Amino acid sequence: MSEQAVAKDMISIVIDGKAAQVEKGTMILAAARSNGAYIPTLCYLEKLKPIGSCRLCSVEIEGIAAMVMSCKTPVAEGMKITTDNERIKKYRQDMMRMILVNHPLDCPVCERSGECKLQNRTFDLEVTGHTWSTAGFAKQPVVDWGLIQYDQNLCIMCERCIKVCREVQGFAAYKIDGTGYDSKINTVTEEKLDCDFCGQCISVCPVGALSSGMYFSGRSWEMTRTATVCPHCAVGCTYVMNTKNGKIVRVTSDDFIGINNGNLCSRGRFGYEFIQNESRLATPLVKTGHGFKAVTWETAIADAAEKLAGYKDKYGKDSCVGIGSERGANEDNYVFQKFFRDVLGSGNIDNIANMINPDVCSKRFETFDDFSLSSSYDEFDDMELAVFIGADGSNENPVVSNLIRKAGMDHDVEVAVAYSREGVFLPEPRLQLPYDYLEMYGFTVNLLASAIADVKNSGAFPGGITPDAECAATVTKAAKKEKLDDALAGKIATLVQLIRSRGKTVFLIGQEAQKHPQSSAIIQNTVNLAKLAGGKVMLLREYGNTQGVNDMGVAPNMLPGYIAEERDNLKAEADIIELMESGKVKALVILEEDVLRRYYDAERFRKAMEKVEFKLLVSQFYNKTSPFVDMMLPATTLAETDGTVTSLEGRCQKSVKVVDNVGQSRAGWKIFADLASAMGSDFGYEQSGDVTSEIAAEVPLYGEVDKGNVLIDYSRLVKNSPALKWAEPPAIKDVKSDFIVLQDYSLFGLGTYTDFCPSLRPLLGKPKADLHLQGKPFVELHPEDAGTIGAADGSLIKLKFAEGEWTGQLRLKSRVKKGTIRVPEEMDNSRIESITVNGSAVSCVNLAVLRG
């Protein structure tokens, strides 16, 4: 932009007698604040559109008799603004008295006291007494809205909650009910609140009207606040742990730190109870004839070190295998792999994400050739179209959806969602493309072919490339083979036109695409499409450090920083499970993972475990894998140790120690450093910072991590070629069954941590509000499918698992694709052995069968 153009957008105004230049379109409030004037506000919130309900921000403008609300009035050329004088002050005070007229003096028992905007503004404005009075009211607070409680008596009707739920969360759960003094906040449905329970509304409520049901016994000023990284999913949100006397009492958010703009999801905001849970492992445990026996750290470490050293000497270097953690810090994983490679001399380590699909983990930069794959949230700044491919973004990585909505507030952003069911993004996106799970590859190749055809007919997309003829022909031919139904084909054409008409497109690839049997081809198609469209691709990630564990080289044949491992004696056999099954493996070490819960073919893994003599689990909890191991060592969570974690966009962020270690638990890096020194190699770490420094020194990709939060630059790893690359998909297994069982992601649960959050548990199994009735999980089916198997809405459905049975109700939903049975999160679909509806068996296939 030329300087002249900049100057054109600036206009001159006068604020309190001082001339100022501000950008056109700025609101008076922002202009005044940036020029040092103080204007009190109550309803205004930077991340929302101006609301204009409190009128405290009123100012005088020369030539206008009435007071003007500065938060929602844009500046105009030559405007003369007065931000404070006697009249304005009197006016603001009167407005405040009006707000306070029936606000009870409940500060001593109100949770917000001490951080209450109403208290602060009342104090600033020197409002000391009442001028008017009304008949007061005392209404019963609403306490049956799940994790949200609403007290009408305290509500000042500022509407922030309504707006944040609509604009930021996209849910639009609230409305105003009634008029005048009787007005209150109610749910849109006028029934119990059944929403995302993200708590955004609690965080913006200026008073104590909205609070969480998780009563905390402290007061605002007693809290020690520590900003750290959320340990649940890979978005990398920054949240603020509030502790009182060393106990975590709540989680709050801060609009101005971290990437998340003060937004959190239910897991982040309410899922902290696992940290100081009484079920945490407190001491090292060794299996005896009957159950586990507590031992001291010295005994446990000496015992484990002796065993591991023994196997190494007797059976060679490959006799030990390890599984790293997608939740542990980079430090833990780094020391874990160092212990394996340097001390045990074994390169047979892996992580579960990589075991499920190495193409998107350790082999990501080999398999896909485009740099646009490593995109950061900065891409959202000028994005005009977001396309989810195989992603239930709002439930997998909830705050990414918030960031997209935020981008949509700043400029126009359209959203298109391709997923195996409808209704996973709110508000209703511009375009939904529900495909059949098995046809997912067909869908992407058709989308690509359609884009190529469009380029041929109407020229390249803005910013995009033109494909070479040969590749175009291959894609077109491949697309012809995959038949799609007309409705979806029509939607594909619309999407292509949408891509053409919009500016930058960001494609977000989710778990369904990443875990699909034809994943690589699906993702390559998407990367090709991004190249054509001149867009970017972002890989969503499941767990807090799924990115970091791979960056740290906890994968076979891959050193930290994706450097191919070249020492030949270490050449790992890629598949840990095969190794275990072969009987060559004598020891298995698992770092902070529940393999039997997370690995899709759990039964196979359990059987393979039986062949291993010594199984060591480093864990925070007694989990599903625990019964089959020989020793458990208690590990800390991220809240008890300093460390770094890497988010899905590749931002390496510092996670800070907030509370003391629970029981005798130790950080993962410490445990493996201790084991190493018991085996004769001293790593020389005193504290986790030493490991961080070593990572910075040793891992080229992570050169700056000891200096603070950094966005890792993966571009050096990528072969950045503009040409399209063709990837042939593997044939999908021929499955002869009527249904595919698919699992829905849940906002309220992710892995072991949320199992130990009692407040979130009742919400689990509620992927979206409409899935549930009175909190009971439902299995969903398309209405037409119901007819063929003779079932009806509400029929009893029985799921049989290896470890038991579950009976629930069937719910018919036209938003579900035909041929799929949707089970809620905690019904791990890979474990389902059979399904019976109304007593008769349904032929169905689950993901484990499809992959295996």
Added chain:
Amino acid sequence: MPGKTVKVDRNITLTFWEKLYIPEIIRGLYITTKHFLPNFVSVVRAYILNKPEERKIMTIYYPEEKPNIPEAYRGRPVLVRGEDGKEKCVACGLCEVACPPHCISIVGAIRKDGTRYPETYVLDGSRCIFCGLCEEACPEEAIVMSHNYENLTELDRGLMIYDKDALLVPEAKLKERLEFIRKRAYSKCNY
């Protein structure tokens, strides 16, 4: 701005008579005797005549006799037990934060009916400086400075830590003080 130096006359130069020393001793003895003799005569006379009420009181027979405590006196802080038998305190923590030596610690909890109360309320009497700021901070008239000044010291500091049981005093016994803080001390009548 540099501070202004103020010269203070400390009057440390002795006069000639003061330097002589003896006259000052005599003056001192005179003051002592002036107080001692009338007191002594009055006490002995009252004893002989068996008319204690005629004794000119200069001292009292503590602990058999107790002094009259003025309203504004700040004795041991106590918690008020309301007429319903429950503590008036709502665990707002304002006294906790107002207390200069940090001797109060409260753990709040919530009753079934939604009201809040202190699950534990601990006041460390060995640290209390009897400043009355807790009383002033309290929005609920739930903690007041009582007239209790006796038996507050112990040989063991641990025994001076008061819990809720040791602190709660029925409202009826604190009427005067409550009246006083309402009317005179903090004008809390508008709460």
